[in-house]
Amino acid sequence: MDFSTLFIIIIGSIFINNFVIARFLGLCPYIGVSKKMDSAFGMGMAVIFVMTMASTITWLIYTFLLNADTSIFGVDLTFLRTIAFILSIAVLVQFVEMVIKKTAPELYKALGIYLPLITTNCAVLGVSLLNINENYNFIESIVNGASAGVGFTLVLVLMAGIRERLEYSNVPKSMKGMPISFIVAGCMALAFLGFSGMKF
Amino acid sequence: MKAIQEFTKGIIKENPVFVMALGLCPTLAVSTSVQNAIGMGAAATFVLLCSNIIISLIKNFIPSKVRIPCFILVIASFVTIVDMVMEAYVPPLHKSLGIFIPLIVVNCIILGRAEAFASKNGVFKSMLDGLGMGLGFMLAIIVIASIREILGTGGIFNAKILPASYKPMIVAILPPGAFVTIGLLMGLLNILKNKKKSQAHS
Amino acid sequence: MKDFIRPTLVLLIICVVAGAILSLIYMQTAPLIAENKLKAEEEARRLVLPDAKYFNPVSDSSTILYYEGYSSDSTLAGYVFSCVQYGYSSDVKTIVGLTPDLMIQAITVVSQSETPGLGANCTKPDFTAQFSGKNPADIYVDKDGGDIQSLTGATITTRAVTNAIHDAFLKLKDRL
Numbered sequence: 393m394d395f396s397t398l399f400i401i402i403i404g405s406i407f408i409n410n411f412v413i414a415r416f417l418g419l420c421p422y423i424g425v426s427k428k429m430d431s432a433f434g435m436g437m438a439v440i441f442v443m444t445m446a447s448t449i450t451w452l453i454y455t456f457l458l459n460a461d462t463s464i465f466g467v468d469l470t471f472l473r474t475i476a477f478i479l480s481i482a483v484l485v486q487f488v489e490m491v492i493k494k495t496a497p498e499l500y501k502a503l504g505i506y507l508p509l510i511t512t513n514c515a516v517l518g519v520s521l522l523n524i525n526e527n528y529n530f531i532e533s534i535v536n537g538a539s540a541g542v543g544f545t546l547v548l549v550l551m552a553g554i555r556e557r558l559e560y561s562n563v564p565k566s567m568k569g570m571p572i573s574f575i576v577a578g579c580m581a582l583a584f585l586g587f588s589g590m591k592f
Numbered sequence: 593m594k595a596i597q598e599f600t601k602g603i604i605k606e607n608p609v610f611v612m613a614l615g616l617c618p619t620l621a622v623s624t625s626v627q628n629a630i631g632m633g634a635a636a637t638f639v640l641l642c643s644n645i646i647i648s649l650i651k652n653f654i655p656s657k658v659r660i661p662c663f664i665l666v667i668a669s670f671v672t673i674v675d676m677v678m679e680a681y682v683p684p685l686h687k688s689l690g691i692f693i694p695l696i697v698v699n700c701i702i703l704g705r706a707e708a709f710a711s712k713n714g715v716f717k718s719m720l721d722g723l724g725m726g727l728g729f730m731l732a733i734i735v736i737a738s739i740r741e742i743l744g745t746g747g748i749f750n751a752k753i754l755p756a757s758y759k760p761m762i763v764a765i766l767p768p769g770a771f772v773t774i775g776l777l778m779g780l781l782n783i784l785k786n787k788k789k790s791q792a793h794s
Numbered sequence: 795m796k797d798f799i800r801p802t803l804v805l806l807i808i809c810v811v812a813g814a815i816l817s818l819i820y821m822q823t824a825p826l827i828a829e830n831k832l833k834a835e836e837e838a839r840r841l842v843l844p845d846a847k848y849f850n851p852v853s854d855s856s857t858i859l860y861y862e863g864y865s866s867d868s869t870l871a872g873y874v875f876s877c878v879q880y881g882y883s884s885d886v887k888t889i890v891g892l893t894p895d896l897m898i899q900a901i902t903v904v905s906q907s908e909t910p911g912l913g914a915n916c917t918k919p920d921f922t923a924q925f926s927g928k929n930p931a932d933i934y935v936d937k938d939g940g941d942i943q944s945l946t947g948a949t950i951t952t953r954a955v956t957n958a959i960h961d962a963f964l965k966l967k968d969r970l
Contacts, residue, residue, distance in 0.1 A: 581770075677819070679823065765910045
């Protein structure tokens with residue numbers, strides 16, 4: 393078990409190549425759900441779970457069904473990966489929705505429409521595709537999925553904290569809401585840019 | 593609504609990026625150069641147009657319970673077609689757009705229009721809606737890309753527009769530049785909107 | 795039960811139709827894609843060794859070590875090898891053309907994701923041209939005491955290109 397590779401993946405996906413702030417994946421919920429800290433945190437937890445499970449399932453599907461060298465069919469079906477991945481993610485999110493409804497109804501209500509929207513969260517499909525592009529093995533893919541989710545949650549919670557404070561500031565009328573949120577995101581992106589070039 | 597309005601609404605009034613805040617991920621990621629912007633805009637418009645048409649055609653056969661998975665299947669198929677065709681015929685563009693080509697399938701604009709419009713309207717109107725929204729999306733990315741590319745490299749399409757003494761503001765091509773640009777543009781649009789409103793009142 | 799039959803059937807039909815259409819398009823485009831890839835690699839080799847008309851790969855069990863380039867009258871025009879090293883934020887892959895007496899003919903950077911405007915300029919001819927005519931065993935970045943001029947604000951990327959060529963050459967030297 394190569395722990396140093398895993399460590400690099402973890403630090404990479406949380407800080408250096410943060411999925412939201414550096415890779416531009418997962419922006420819609422980032423702007424949409426980051427108004428309050430609790431819903432941001434709840435959303436983050438759901439996304440970490442979905443991204444980890446999605447990385448697992450999509451890796452298995454790719455390796456055993458699609459990739460010509462390792463699949464049970466022996467035929468190159470990699471061109472079906474977009475369809476296969478997004479369908480499995482849709483099923484996964486449906487399942488997570490049912491579980492949350494049963495076990496944490498308050499969270500279910502707080503997340504509202506944003507829960508089924510995790511299906512269209514580019515970060516989930518994005519991490520699945522990236523795992524394949526980077527040729528990660530099974531463990532590396534799962535770790536990458538979880539770390540990407542943690543990175544997403546980190547930035548989401550930071551943004552929510554800032555936006556809660558912004559409510560009390562004197563933002564010019566035309567910048568209220570989304571414009572100022574994007575400017576804040578820009579400042580965060582500038583800060584995270586400092587992580588790039590980190591080497592171990 | 594008159595037919596032509598179905599088309600034009602997507603370009604300004606209900607612009608998917610600036611007004612409805614949909615499709616943000618590809619917009620910011622791909623707006624590093626105008627060439628990428630046009631490529632992504634064209635690909636997304638093609639997918640949007642085709643999926644709107646097909647979904648509008650089969651809308652009566654899709655049971656409401658499974659409509660989202662059906663929409664996703666149709667959209668994903670067209671995205672895969674675009675992916676394969678681009679890799680075969682325009683490999684450099686395919687390489688610079690990277691994973692954002694398959695990510696067109698989760699572009700909220702396409703699923704959003706399928707759910708909100710194509711599943712409830714006829715084929716011709718859905719076609720116009722798809723074209724309009726797609727062009728509006730492309731327009732938005734081109735505007736942002738022009739600003740970022742000119743500020744960040746001094747020119748567009750490898751042709752220098754700003755004088756040689758201009759030191760390129762590299763941060764414009766990097767992620768912070770993307771966020772700040774779209775934030776400022778949205779603010780600007782708000783100023784224009786509020787001005788129009790107060791003019792209408794007086 | 796009946797509730798499940800119709801939706802499942804519709805989904806299945808769409809899946810089958812989609813799968814069929816996609817497979818058709820795949821069969822059309824896959825050969826083109828493979829051809830493009832080979833063409834791109836060939837073009838890179840021609841770029842760094844313009845006098846060569848065809849290339850012979852020299853392998854060692856399973857990997858291609860380098861290519862020998864021959865001109866139209868079958869004389870040796872030189873060698874081509876590739877090397878890669880991690881730069882600032884990505885692997886930088888370079889293809890190098892050598893003259894028959896093992897000096898650098900030309901280089902080209904074929905893949906990198908360095909900082910746009912800084913390290914990414916390593917692909918520009920202004921940068922790569924300075925490698926031509928140099929001895930690959932003896933190239934170092936100016937900051938390390940050599941005469942390779944580093945890119946503005948991108949010493950690390952410059953080092954990646956320079957040291958990759960240097961180290962790969964030393965490894966291959968005895969076999970050439």
